[in-house]
Structure formats: C-alpha cells, structure tokens
Amino acid sequence: MTIIRLHARGLSKTFTLHTQGGTTLPVFEDIDLQVRSGECVCLHGPSGAGKSTLLRSLYANYKPQSGSVMVQHDGEIVDITAAEPWKVVEIRRFTIGYVSQFLRVIPRVPVLDVVAEPAITNGRSVEEAHAAARTLLTRLRIPERLWSLAPATFSGGEQQRVNIARSFIVAYPILLLDEPTASLDAENRKTVIELICEAKVRGAAVVGIFHDAEVRDAVADRLFEIRSTHREPTEIPCKPVPDLPTIEAVA
Amino acid sequence: MSGPGNKQCDTGDGYSFAYLDEQTKRMIRRTLLKALSIPGYQVPFGGREMPLAYGWGTGGIQVTASIIGPDDRLKVIDQGADDTTNAVSIRRFFEIVSNVATTEQTAEATIIQTRHRIPEAPLQEGQILVYQVPQPDPLHKIDPRENETRKMHAYAEYGAMQVTLYEDIARFGRIARTYDYPAMVNARHLMSPSPIPKFDNPKMENNPAIQLFGAGREKRIYAVPPYTSVRSLDFDDHPFEVQTWKGCCALCSSTVSYLDEVVTDDRGGRMFVCSDTDYCNKRQADRALTTETGGIVAPDEGAKL
Amino acid sequence: MSAVRKLQQRPVLLEVSGVSKSYGGQVGCLDVSFSIRPGEVLGIVGESGSGKSTLLACLSGRLQPDTGSIIYDMKDRGPVDMLLLSEPERRRLARTDWGIVHQNPRDGLRMDVSAGGNVGERPMAIGARHYGNIRAEAQDWLQKVEIDLTRTDDKPRTFSGGMQQRLQIARNLVTKPRLVFMDEPTGGLDVSVQARLLDLLRGLVRELGIAAIIVTHDLAVVRLLADRLMVMQRGRVIEEGLTDQVLDDPHHPYTQLLVSSILQV
Numbered sequence: 001m002t003i004i005r006l007h008a009r010g011l012s013k014t015f016t017l018h019t020q021g022g023t024t025l026p027v028f029e030d031i032d033l034q035v036r037s038g039e040c041v042c043l044h045g046p047s048g049a050g051k052s053t054l055l056r057s058l059y060a061n062y063k064p065q066s067g068s069v070m071v072q073h074d075g076e077i078v079d080i081t082a083a084e085p086w087k088v089v090e091i092r093r094f095t096i097g098y099v100s101q102f103l104r105v106i107p108r109v110p111v112l113d114v115v116a117e118p119a120i121t122n123g124r125s126v127e128e129a130h131a132a133a134r135t136l137l138t139r140l141r142i143p144e145r146l147w148s149l150a151p152a153t154f155s156g157g158e159q160q161r162v163n164i165a166r167s168f169i170v171a172y173p174i175l176l177l178d179e180p181t182a183s184l185d186a187e188n189r190k191t192v193i194e195l196i197c198e199a200k201v202r203g204a205a206v207v208g209i210f211h212d213a214e215v216r217d218a219v220a221d222r223l224f225e226i227r228s229t230h231r232e233p234t235e236i237p238c239k240p241v242p243d244l245p246t247i248e249a250v251a
Numbered sequence: 252m253s254g255p256g257n258k259q260c261d262t263g264d265g266y267s268f269a270y271l272d273e274q275t276k277r278m279i280r281r282t283l284l285k286a287l288s289i290p291g292y293q294v295p296f297g298g299r300e301m302p303l304a305y306g307w308g309t310g311g312i313q314v315t316a317s318i319i320g321p322d323d324r325l326k327v328i329d330q331g332a333d334d335t336t337n338a339v340s341i342r343r344f345f346e347i348v349s350n351v352a353t354t355e356q357t358a359e360a361t362i363i364q365t366r367h368r369i370p371e372a373p374l375q376e377g378q379i380l381v382y383q384v385p386q387p388d389p390l391h392k393i394d395p396r397e398n399e400t401r402k403m404h405a406y407a408e409y410g411a412m413q414v415t416l417y418e419d420i421a422r423f424g425r426i427a428r429t430y431d432y433p434a435m436v437n438a439r440h441l442m443s444p445s446p447i448p449k450f451d452n453p454k455m456e457n458n459p460a461i462q463l464f465g466a467g468r469e470k471r472i473y474a475v476p477p478y479t480s481v482r483s484l485d486f487d488d489h490p491f492e493v494q495t496w497k498g499c500c501a502l503c504s505s506t507v508s509y510l511d512e513v514v515t516d517d518r519g520g521r522m523f524v525c526s527d528t529d530y531c532n533k534r535q536a537d538r539a540l541t542t543e544t545g546g547i548v549a550p551d552e553g554a555k556l
Numbered sequence: 557m558s559a560v561r562k563l564q565q566r567p568v569l570l571e572v573s574g575v576s577k578s579y580g581g582q583v584g585c586l587d588v589s590f591s592i593r594p595g596e597v598l599g600i601v602g603e604s605g606s607g608k609s610t611l612l613a614c615l616s617g618r619l620q621p622d623t624g625s626i627i628y629d630m631k632d633r634g635p636v637d638m639l640l641l642s643e644p645e646r647r648r649l650a651r652t653d654w655g656i657v658h659q660n661p662r663d664g665l666r667m668d669v670s671a672g673g674n675v676g677e678r679p680m681a682i683g684a685r686h687y688g689n690i691r692a693e694a695q696d697w698l699q700k701v702e703i704d705l706t707r708t709d710d711k712p713r714t715f716s717g718g719m720q721q722r723l724q725i726a727r728n729l730v731t732k733p734r735l736v737f738m739d740e741p742t743g744g745l746d747v748s749v750q751a752r753l754l755d756l757l758r759g760l761v762r763e764l765g766i767a768a769i770i771v772t773h774d775l776a777v778v779r780l781l782a783d784r785l786m787v788m789q790r791g792r793v794i795e796e797g798l799t800d801q802v803l804d805d806p807h808h809p810y811t812q813l814l815v816s817s818i819l820q821v
Contacts, residue, residue: 015805016807017812018808018809018812018813019809019812019813019816056804056805060798060801061798061800061801061804061805062801062804062805063797063801063805063807085783085784085797085798086593086596086783086784088798089596089783089784089798104779105780106751106754106755106758106780107747107751108748108751108752108755109751109755120762121762402643402647405644406643406644406647406648408644408647408681409681410651410677410678410680410681410682411666411677411681413677413680413681413685414666414669414673414676414677414680415669417672417673417676417680417687417690417691418669418670418673420687421670421672421673421691421708421709422670422709485685486685486686486687486690487685487686487687488686488687488688489687
C-alpha cells in the first residue's frame with residue numbers, strides 16, 4: 001500500500017488575463033505533492049489560495065506553467081501535463097476520476113444513462129453498467145422515479161449526487177474530489193464518506209477539497225497546506241482565483 | 252456499313268447524297284467508330300440541324316444518313332409499325348435524298364431506323380439498327396449536372412441508378428419501370444436503351460447486328476457492337492423480368508410478341524395486337540398459306556424465322 | 557475494455573501537415589498541422605471566416621490545398637497522401653471509409669429519394685444487389701438514429717430538420733466509416749433537437765470507435781462531443797489541446813475572448 005500513485009513536482013500556475021489588460025494572477029508556485037495508494041490528502045488553505053486550481057491542474061484541466069504531474073497509468077508512469085491529448089483522454093477514462101462541483105452533461109439524457117456512461121465507455125456491457133448505476137443511485141438516495149429523467153431539473157443536492165455516482169461507477173486508482181459534499185445533507189454526506197473510504201480500502205489515492213470538517217476528519221489522512229504565492233492585494237480585485245470568469249463561463 | 256463511294260458524293264442534281272454533306276458524314280462516322288470501340292459510352296458529336304423538329308428523330312436520321320449507301324435497303328419503324336406518320340416521313344425522306352431501296356420486312360433490311368421498338372424477328376450479322384434517342388444519359392434524372400454524371404460514368408459509380416430501382420420496389424413491390432430500362436453494356440458503361448419497352452432489352456444482349464444510338468438534341472452518339480453483353484440492372488431477389496400478356500395477338504395469335512392495346516369503339520371494345528406490324532403481317536400470311544395447303548404451323552414459329 | 561485499451565497501440569489515422577489554402581490574396585487556412593487517431597473526436601472552432609470550413613473541405617477532398625500533405629491510413633493500402641490519390645479513388649474513399657455530414661441536410665441527402673433509399677445508396681454503390689438485405693440494413697440504421705420505421709419509404713422533404721440530420725448521419729455511417737467529417741452538425745436545429753442529436757452522435761462515435769472531425773462555432777457542442785480542440789483565427793490554428801483544457805484554461809488572447817463571450821442561460 002505504499003505505491004505512489006500521483007506525484008506533482010514543482011508545479012506552478014499563473015493566469016494571464018488577456019481580456020483584462022493582460023493582468024497576471026499567480027496562483028501557486030513550486031508545489032510538491034505525493035499521494036500514495038490508499039491515502040486521502042485534503043487540500044487546505046483559505047478561499048482563493050488555489051485549491052481548485054491545483055486539483056484541476058492534477059486532472060490536466062489546467063495547464064501549469066512548470067512542473068510535472070506523474071501518475072501511475074496502466075503499468076507505466078506518465079507525466080499528465082506533458083502527455084498527448086489522446087493519452088490524457090485514456091488516463092481520464094481508466095485512471096483518474098474527477099468529481100467537479102457541477103454536473104455537466106448532455107441535456108435531456110436520463111440519469112441512469114448519465115451515471116452508467118463512464119463504465120460503458122470503458123467497455124463494460126450496458127446491462128452491467130446500468131446495474132452498477134442503479135446500486136449507486138440507490139445508495140445515494142436518488143428516488144427511482146427520477147432515474148429516467150434528465151438531471152437538469154434536479155435540485156443542487158440531487159445533481160451533485162448524480163455527479164458523485166457518475167464518478168464512482170468506475171474504480172479509478174486516483175480520485176480527485178472538489179467539494180463533493182458541498183450541498184448534501186447529513187445522511188448523504190455519510191454515504192459519500194463511505195464511498196470515499198471504500199475507495200481508499202481498494203487502494204485508491206484520493207485528493208480532495210473538503211470544507212466540511214466532519215467529512216475532512218472522516219476521510220483525510222493528512223492536510224496539504226497550499227502556500228499561495230500571494231501578490232500585492234491591490235493588484236487583484238476581490239475576485240477569488242478559482243472563480244475566474246473563464247472557468248464556469250462555458251455552460 | 253456500306254458507305255457510298257466517291258462517285259456518290261454528288262448525286263448529279265447538285266445535292267449531296269443522303270442530305271448531309273460529306274464532311275459532316277465523316278465526322279459522324281468517326282464518332283460512330285469511337286462509340287463502337289467503347290461500347291455504351293456517349294460520344295459527343297457536332298449534331299446538325301435537320302429538316303424536322305427535335306424529338307422526331309434528328310439523331311437517328313443523322314446516323315442513318317452517315318452510314319447509308321446506294322446498295323442499302325432501309326426500313327423505318329415507329330412504335331414497331333412501318334405505317335405511322337414518323338416512319339413514313341423518314342422513309343420518304345431517305346427515298347428522296349438518297350434514292351435507296353426501302354422495305355417493310357425486317358429480314359430484307361440492311362439498316363433499320365427505329366423509335367420505341369426492336370423488331371420481333373431476330374436480327375442478323377450485317378444488319379444495323381439505328382435508334383432515335385430523346386435522352387441519352389440514364390443518370391440525367393439522378394443528377395442534372397452533366398460534369399457530375401460524366402464523372403459517374405467515368406468512374407463507373409452507378410449506385411445512384413440502383414437506388415431508383417430500389418425506390419420502385421419500396422413503393423410498388425416490384426421494379427415498375429417499363430421502358431427505357433437502364434442496362435450495363437459490356438459490364439462497364441450504363442446505357443439508356445432509348446424508350447424501347449423493357450420487353451426488348453434482352454434482344455440487345457449478344458445481338459449479331461450493330462446497334463447505333465443517336466440523340467440529336469443532346470448531340471450524343473453511342474453504340475453496342477455485335478455480340479456484346481447488355482445486362483439490365485436488377486436485384487438478386489428482384490431479377491429483371493419482361494412484360495407478359497394474358498392473351499395472344501388478336502390478328503396473328505402470337506403469344507411471344509409485344510402487344511399493343513387497340514381501342515376499337517367507344518363502348519369499351521378493345522383488342523391486343525402485335526406492335527411489330529411486319530412480324531404480325533408475316534405470321535398472318537404464313538397462316539393463310541398453311542390453311543390453304545392444309546399444313547399446320549406451330550403458333551410461334553414465325554418468331555424463330 | 558480491450559477495444560478501448562488498444563487506443564494507444566493504434567497508429568495515426570490521419571496526419572495533416574502544413575496545409576495551406578488561399579483564394580487569391582485571401583487566406584483560407586494557413587500551415588495547419590495535426591494528427592488524429594482512431595476513436596478520437598477533434599473539434600475545430602473559430603468564428604465565421606476563420607478558415608475552419610476551408611480546412612474541412614481540404615481535408616475531406618472537396619478542395620485542393622495549395623501546399624501541405626494529408627496522409628490517411630487507408631484500410632487496404634496503409635498510409636497514402638490524399639493529394640496524390642486519383643479522383644475516383646478519393647471519391648470511393650469518401651463514400652466508403654469516410655463520412656461527410658453537412659450542416660444543411662439538403663447537401664448531404666437525396667431529397668426525392670426515400671429514407672431507406674438514402675441509407676441504401678452507399679451499400680449499393682459498393683455492389684450490394686440484394687434488395688431484402690439492403691432494406692434490412694437501412695432499417696437497422698434508421699432504428700439506430702431513432703427514425704420510426706414507418707417512415708422508411710417517406711422522402712426526407714417530409715422530415716423535420718432534426719430527422720433529416722439524423723438520416724444524414726445514418727446514410728454516412730452505414731458503410732462503417734473510420735473517419736467522419738462534420739460541418740456544424742447541429743447548426744440549424746433548435747436546442748431540444750440538438751441535445752438529442754448530440755447524445756446520439758456521442759453514443760455512435762463511442763460504440764463504433766469512429767474518429768471524427770467536427771467543425772462548429774458552438775463551444776458547448778465541442779465540449780460535449782470533442783476530446784480535443786483546435787481554435788482557429790484568420791486561417792491559423794492559434795491554440796489546441798484537450799477540449800476542457802482549452803475552454804477552461806485558455807492561454808491565447810483570442811481564445812480567452814471567445815470563451816468569455818459566451819452567453820449564459
């Protein structure tokens with residue numbers, strides 16, 4: 001259980017906003033993070049410190065300026081920041097699962113298909129994938145009458161649970177969780193804690209952002225403090241970095 | 252082709268033999284040679300104005316005028332008949348401009364110009380069948396762009412033609428097209444056989460006679476040399492079939508010829524008779540003869556001739 | 557799982573290098589290079605006039621580029637430069653191993669031929685001559701694209717825009733092409749129909765392992781369909797990478813402008 005599944009080395013990230021007069025926003029610098037199999041690391045720091053940015057960089061969603069993110073994929077070690085796009089797609093299919101804060105799927109597709117999709121993409125039969133999706137949806141207390149509906153009309157909490165089910169249907173060796181329990185009630189929080197613990201038991205390396213102390217205490221093995229490369233406060237307007245307009249602007 | 256020798260260039264009365272000037276005839280003969288060497292391929296030619304309207308056989312007339320010689324014997328049919336207006340006019344035209352012998356008998360003719368039919372009597376080596384063609388390109392209806400249909404012919408892309416047959420079966424349960432039925436010539440070029448009934452399509456296959464097709468308005472000539480394969484398009488599970496009739500010809504009792512429906516009065520009276528008048532007349536004459544002599548003729552012997 | 561696993565061993569399907577095309581002094585596309593592997597979906601975005609349609613036309617053999625090479629891994633011959641391929645070979649490729657889905661179904665369908673005949677044309681073009689089999693295959697595909705089988709013999713002109721587009725997709729995919737070019741496939745459709753079409757396309761691309769190149773100006777469409785993205789401006793590719801990377805963390809000023817200009821619902 002001591003395999004290092006994910007190793008970020010010398011990771012730095014700066015945003016340059018060309019549409020806003022070329023303002024540069026340094027977020028973090030020279031991050032070094034190792035996550036072992038069966039370990040859960042909680043990213044810690046004040047709002048705006050760059051937790052989500054780091055998590056997204058680990059998923060190759062953001063392109064860091066320097067550094068590397070080595071992941072164990074299919075028996076080899078790959079730097080996901082330098083890999084070819086098709087390789088990244090493959091790594092995301094099989095190796096890294098990511099729970100974002102928002103569910104982003106094709107409109108009008110029923111919940112059951114939304115949840116089963118990653119498993120089907122990975123080659124499991126439709127029946128198998130649907131069975132697994134049913135189990136997960138039941139555990140996450142999505143009532144069966146909603147399964148055939150598209151999630152667009154669901155409440156925030158329901159959407160988040162669908163999102164979680166979608167990310168836990170494949171047994172990814174690496175899991176990145178961006179506030180998975182943010183809008184959940186106590187009961188569902190417990191279920192998500194269970195799911196994370198089960199993933200740890202099967203040997204997944206987990207990196208997460210948990211604002212909720214209860215969840216953090218239940219799953220995290222250690223905290224990872226982000227030393228944000230803070231800049232002159234006057235330079236940045238009161239805009240927290242993870243909420244850059246470019247991030248969520250694409251609906 | 253028993254072309255005219257040099258002495259026929261001038262008919263003595265100041266007019267060219269067979270209406271067209273010699274240069275035009277040479278041009279058309281060259282076109283014909285090219286057409287014969289690429290069976291089914293439409294060769295463009297410099298079509299001339301003829302003393303009759305487009306659609307009345309200007310293409311066929313130019314071809315006939317280019318190949319006819321003083322020793323030829325010409326037969327002209329329209330819808331199988333020798334005595335219809337168009338046939339009579341064209342026959343008279345050539346009697347005047349070339350002074351050749353004409354006939355109504357298929358077996359006697361060296362050149363047969365036709366519109367809409369192939370004679371029932373089998374053709375022989377040395378005979379030439381000249382078709383009048385209104386629309387030479389079978390792909391015209393599928394794609395009106397000629398640069399596109401030319402490419403389709405050049406690359407033998409005939410899937411779209413097959414689609415039209417598919418459409419027939421989907422709509423009517425069978426291939427409903429009854430005339431101008433597309434055929435592959437020499438397993439290479441798709442050909443429109445002019446508006447002959449599909450009944451006549453099998454006669455084009457492996458025929459000993461030369462078959463020439465002239466389209467005057469579209470200025471195209473194409474040909475099927477003797478003994479060339481001409482396969483009508485079809486599907487494996489919907490094979491090509493010709494029309495059949497329940498009864499026989501009311502005049503000659505043939506059961507194997509193409510029958511026309513003739514309305515005899517305005518009370519719904521009708522009869523079916525051979526469309527090929529020469530064939531029908533011959534059979535009637537033969538029957539009269541055998542009845543006189545007391546002999547018995549098998550019903551369709553005439554067809555074998 | 558094995559089918560997807562093999563992705564990394566698969567050779568490059570299409571290798572484009574230095575493709576340029578100009579219309580007189582007007583630049584169509586300039587020095588475009590990229591490669592695509594089996595099963596990959598590549599999106600090309602950019603505003604009108606950025607050269608994306610010119611590029612697609614060059615790639616799909618409808619336009620001759622001025623310079624560059626387009627190497628395609630042909631099924632029976634291996635990698636071949638498309639620009640050296642004879643016209644009949646290229647036309648044959650375009651209706652067997654390639655698919656081209658036009659923005660306007662009118663450009664890709666025979667409007668006066670029934671739905672079944674439209675789908676059956678490609679099989680007939682490569683020699684299918686059994687009516688029953690052709691029809692069964694056509695209906696199988698109509699079902700796949702969710703067109704009611706009672707509409708098999710209806711002409712596309714009686715279909716809605718969404719149905720026409722789905723029919724066009726069936727007509728293209730019936731020969732199981734390995735590479736499909738799509739020009740604004742959801743262009744003229746209203747949003748509810750778009751969603752269904754996107755879901756269908758995504759399913760088919762995944763199921764058949766098709767590589768696809770999708771040209772669109774709709775960033776939401778590429779986010780849902782494309783693995784990779786190329787952003788074009790004035791004929792040049794100015795940014796490329798993973799779709800979500802380019803959209804979420806755009807580096808080029810123009811891409812940032814493009815992404816931040818999207819209206820939110």
